[in-house]
Amino acid sequence: xxxxxxxxxxxxxxxxxxxxxxxxxxxxxxxxxxxxxxxxxxxxxxxxxxxxxxxxxxxxxxxxxxxxxxxxxxxxxxxxxxxxxxxxxxxxxxxxxxxxxxxxxxxxxxxxxxxxxxxxxxxxxxxxxxxxxxxxxxxxxxx
Numbered sequence: 001x002x003x004x005x006x007x008x009x010x011x012x013x014x015x016x017x018x019x020x021x022x023x024x025x026x027x028x029x030x031x032x033x034x035x036x037x038x039x040x041x042x043x044x045x046x047x048x049x050x051x052x053x054x055x056x057x058x059x060x061x062x063x064x065x066x067x068x069x070x071x072x073x074x075x076x077x078x079x080x081x082x083x084x085x086x087x088x089x090x091x092x093x094x095x096x097x098x099x100x101x102x103x104x105x106x107x108x109x110x111x112x113x114x115x116x117x118x119x120x121x122x123x124x125x126x127x128x129x130x131x132x133x134x135x136x137x138x139x140x141x142x143x
Contacts, residue, residue, distance in 0.1 A: 078140035
């Protein structure tokens with residue numbers, strides 16, 4: 001992807017209001033599973049996903065070290081980004097989980113609701129870092 005196209009894809013991923021990402025991982029039987037997640041893009045262009053350690057897809061991700069994702073609009077101009085890259089599951093001691101949780105939540109809920117949302121999800125202490133090796137942008141207009 002050209003630098004200008006990559007920059008447009010990253011701008012789309014950073015845009016507000018935030019869109020739900022759908023990440024895919026490989027099951028043991030060779031099939032894939034896809035789940036919706038909340039995320040943010042860091043200053044160094046990595047994707048950080050907030051979730052819970054015990055989920056099966058997170059355990060598979062920890063074993064494989066890779067995931068793919070898509071993020072898309074449902075209104076015109078109906079644009080989207082697909083991507084993939086190496087991923088690692090982080091927790092307390094690896095990253096400031098509380099700071100990252102709040103930064104991601106603020107993309108999806110109103111700021112005054114963040115404390116209540118955090119309190120209701122105290123077991124969600126995993127942050128997945130994805131290095132965005134592949135990014136592909138698309139739009140309805142391209143079809």
